[in-house]
Amino acid sequence: xxxxxxxxxxxxxxxARGLTFGINGRRIIxxxxxxxxxxGRTVILGPNGAGKSxxxxxxxxxxxxxxxxxxxxxxxxxxxxxxxAMASQHPVLLRRxxxxxxxxxxxVKGVARSERPALVDAALERAGLAGLGARAARTLSGGxxxxxxxxxxxxxxxxxxxxxxxxxxxxxxxxxxxxxxxGVIGAAGTxxxxxxxxxxxxxxxxxxxxxxxxxxxxxxxxxAEFFAAPKDPVAAGFLAGELPG
Amino acid sequence: MNEFSSAIGAALSMIVTFDxxxxxxxxxxxxxxxxxxxxxxxxxxxxxxLIALQHFPGRRAVxxxxxxxxxxxxxxxxxxxxxxxxxxxxxxxMGLLFTPTAMVIAQSIIVLPIIAALSRQTIADLHEExxxxxxxxxxxxxxxxxxxxxxxxxxxxxAIMAGFGRAIAEVGAVIxxxxxxxxxxxxxxxxxxxxxxxGNLALALGLGLILVTLALGVNATALVISxxxxxxxx
Ligand SMILES: Nc1ncnc2c1ncn2[C@@H]1O[C@H](COP(=O)(O)OP(=O)(O)O)[C@@H](O)[C@H]1O
Ligand SMILES: [Mg+2]
Numbered sequence: 001x002x003x004x005x006x007x008x009x010x011x012x013x014x015x016a017r018g019l020t021f022g023i024n025g026r027r028i029i030x031x032x033x034x035x036x037x038x039x040g041r042t043v044i045l046g047p048n049g050a051g052k053s054x055x056x057x058x059x060x061x062x063x064x065x066x067x068x069x070x071x072x073x074x075x076x077x078x079x080x081x082x083x084x085a086m087a088s089q090h091p092v093l094l095r096r097x098x099x100x101x102x103x104x105x106x107x108v109k110g111v112a113r114s115e116r117p118a119l120v121d122a123a124l125e126r127a128g129l130a131g132l133g134a135r136a137a138r139t140l141s142g143g144x145x146x147x148x149x150x151x152x153x154x155x156x157x158x159x160x161x162x163x164x165x166x167x168x169x170x171x172x173x174x175x176x177x178x179x180x181x182x183g184v185i186g187a188a189g190t191x192x193x194x195x196x197x198x199x200x201x202x203x204x205x206x207x208x209x210x211x212x213x214x215x216x217x218x219x220x221x222x223x224a225e226f227f228a229a230p231k232d233p234v235a236a237g238f239l240a241g242e243l244p245g
Numbered sequence: 246m247n248e249f250s251s252a253i254g255a256a257l258s259m260i261v262t263f264d265x266x267x268x269x270x271x272x273x274x275x276x277x278x279x280x281x282x283x284x285x286x287x288x289x290x291x292x293x294x295l296i297a298l299q300h301f302p303g304r305r306a307v308x309x310x311x312x313x314x315x316x317x318x319x320x321x322x323x324x325x326x327x328x329x330x331x332x333x334x335x336x337x338x339m340g341l342l343f344t345p346t347a348m349v350i351a352q353s354i355i356v357l358p359i360i361a362a363l364s365r366q367t368i369a370d371l372h373e374e375x376x377x378x379x380x381x382x383x384x385x386x387x388x389x390x391x392x393x394x395x396x397x398x399x400x401x402x403x404a405i406m407a408g409f410g411r412a413i414a415e416v417g418a419v420i421x422x423x424x425x426x427x428x429x430x431x432x433x434x435x436x437x438x439x440x441x442x443x444g445n446l447a448l449a450l451g452l453g454l455i456l457v458t459l460a461l462g463v464n465a466t467a468l469v470i471s472x473x474x475x476x477x478x479x
Contacts (some may be wrong), residue, residue, distance in 0.1 A: 062377055073390035082383055092378040095396045104392065108382050138479025 002167050005184040009191060011080050011159050013037040014059065020067035021054055030056050030215040031068070039209025041192040045199065045224075047238065052195035053089060056164050059193065060086050071240070072160070086162040091149030093137040098129060098148055099228040102155050109156055119155055127151035127181060143174025151180055154190075161185060163194035167201065177205060199239060201225055211235040248446070253446035256454060267451055273455075274432040277345050277419070278412040282360075286405055293364030294390055299370060311365065314358035319351075323421030326351040330422065343424040348432070351418035353442050356408035363404035367397045372425030399474035406467040414460050 004240055014036040027053050036042055044052050057063040059070060061077035064090040072080035088136060094101050102120045111119065124130045127147040145164055153161055165199065166182065167175040182205060186192045194200055202209055206223040219232040230236045259267050296307055328334050330342040330350075341347045371393050379389045394401070416434035423430035425439050434453045441449045 043429070057377075060381060062380055081381070086379065086381045092375055093479075094375070095474075108384055108392075109386050136478045181340060 006033055008203060009039045009073070009159065009189075011083060012039060012191065014070070014072055014193070016059075016068065016070045017174045018068035019058065019065055019070060021051075021058055021063060022066045028215050029058065029065075032212075032215075033068075033219045034207070034217060034220050036193075038207060039189065039191045041186045041194065042208050042210065043202045044124070044193070044195040044210045044212055045202045045206075046195075046197065046212035046237075048197055049214075050197075050212045052197075052212055053164050053211060056086070056162050056193065060084060060162050062086075071100055082194050084160040084162060085089060085153035085158040087146070087149040087153045087164065087166060089164040089166075089168060091145055092191065093140075093145060093148060094099035097133065098124070098135050098137050098140070099133040101148060101152050105152055105155055111156075123151040123155040126154065126184070128177060141174070143177060146170060146174070146178055150185075153173060154185060158190060160191045160193065163192065165191060165195055165197070167198070168197075169227065175201075211238070213238070246430075252446035252450055256451035259447060259451040260454065264451070266448065267455070269428065270433055270436055270452060271455055272430050273345065273430075274413060274434075277348045277432060278352060278409060280349045280408045280409055281412050282356055282405060283353075284349065285353045285357040285360055285408060289408075290364050290394075290401065293361045294368050294394065295363045296361075297368040298386075298390065298393075308362075308365065311358055311362045315362050317355060317358060318417065318422065319355055319415045321415035322351055322354050323418030326354065326418065326422045342422060343426060343430055345423070345430060347422040348419045348430060350414040351398035351422045352415060355415060355418060356412050360404050360408040361413055363407060364401050367400040367404065368393050371397050399471055399478075403467045403471050405464050406470075410463045410467075413463070416455065 015034070017033050019029055019032040020027065032055070044055060045053055054063065058065055059077070061081045066179055070077050094104055096104065099120055102185065105114055106116045106119060120133070121130070124133055126152060129147055129151060132144065136232065137145070140148060150161075150163070150166065153163075163182065166179050170178065181203070182192060182194070194205070196205075201224070206226075208220065208222050209226040210217055211219040211226070211230070211234075213234050219230060219235045221231070226235070228241070230239055293324065296311070326347060327342065329336050330339070331348055331372055341350070358369075372389075375393065375396070379392060384392065414434065416438055419430075419432055420435045420438060423432065423435060425431050425435040433456045436447045437452050437456070440446075449479075
């Protein structure tokens with residue numbers, strides 16, 4: 001674990017101890033412990049089926065661990081969730097307009113009516129969706145839907161943004177758009193915890209990498225170290241398997 | 246054949262001239278069935294939502310029962326309501342038998358399971374899809390239900406229209422508890438059923454035309470609404 005000092009961030013460090021999750025007698029997350037103190041972008045990397053999505057849901061409190069515990073700074077997972085937002089792999093967009101999706105979040109969170117339009121416009125602008133506000137959300141292209149899901153997560157200015165494979169099934173231009181957006185958000189001080197199975201994407205975005213395989217956390221290291229010389233043989237194999245030649 | 250075509254001619258002229266007898270009957274039909282659907286909806290929509298969202302022991306059985314009740318034979322409902330409202334029945338003293346109110350009660354019972362079962366399905370499907378997002382946002386139960394009802398509004402409207410289609414075309418219950426009394430409890434279906442055998446073909450055909458138009462119109466409108474909503478909102 002990288003023993004860096006926690007940055008000035010109310011929800012850090014994120015600490016997991018002996019985290020386990022099982023369903024129907026099958027263990028999906030197996031005794032995972034980690035410590036994340038830096039507000040840089042953390043990428044959970046691993047092959048499909050490794051347990052990345054389950055891990056992110058555990059961190060966000062959408063699933064209850066069957067063993068172990070998670071804490072965000074001083075807070076429990078459910079307390080911390082109020083200051084977090086998540087965009088899942090297949091974003092659930094409401095059957096409303098693009099604007100309607102953002103307004104829904106603001107109304108749920110009790111933001112004053114008079115403040116809502118400005119926040120909506122700012123979020124759309126940031127996500128590159130300005131001008132699409134009146135479109136039905138579910139008629140947008142895949143990349144636009146992903147960006148709307150992120151815009152919707154951002155509209156409340158969360159302290160932590162959890163992104164589950166935010167660019168799967170997108171074309172390269174859309175991937176670039178979403179990655180740029182993630183870069184901007186991270187630079188503005190929002191802690192980003194995201195998953196990907198895409199090594200190149202992890203290289204482009206990660207400050208630190210958590211390598212997950214078959215429910216186990218095999219390595220957690222600063223990105224530069226991890227990509228230069230992974231200590232875990234499975235991680236090394238995973239990286240090598242994706243190299244050209 | 247000649248008798249038939251002259252009956253059609255007479256029926257059409259009754260319709261286009263807004264014949265008083267026809268207008269009275271059509272208006273009572275609409276009043277009874279719309280009231281029944283309104284009353285049933287007030288109970289069925291919250292009931293459907295409750296069953297869709299609340300975990301309780303025996304929920305599966307309740308869902309099966311509700312779906313089975315969609316096929317409740319109207320005559321049997323009519324018989325039950327008759328027994329309740331008849332002079333000797335528990336609600337006899339209220340003197341409701343053979344009034345439009347009795348017909349509204351019977352039709353409410355017939356359409357309630359239809360609207361409740363269809364809206365339960367709608368809300369359960371939406372909930373399965375939205376649940377994680379709503380929990381991520383930290384929605385209160387009321388906020389969740391409001392979101393689901395709003396996003397399901399077109400499908401819920403379709404459920405209500407299905408209930409109306411069933412009520413307006415139903416004859417078995419209203420004939421038993423209404424009695425087809427002229428100027429009091431005659432609706433389209435009961436008039437058709439009884440006037441045909443009396444040889445009053447023009448009136449029966451005229452009402453039949455209106456009833457068919459209404460029933461098909463309601464179904465077509467329901468389809469158009471749900472298609473338009475799907476195109477607009479996905
Ligand atoms: N609700 C669930 N019920 C049963 N098995 C599940 C459930 N969610 C995930 N799994 C299983 O857990 C494993 C990890 O899933 P997931 O976290 O989605 O992997 P990843 O996101 O890394 O591709 C997979 O084998 C998947 O089939
Ligand atoms: Mg996944």
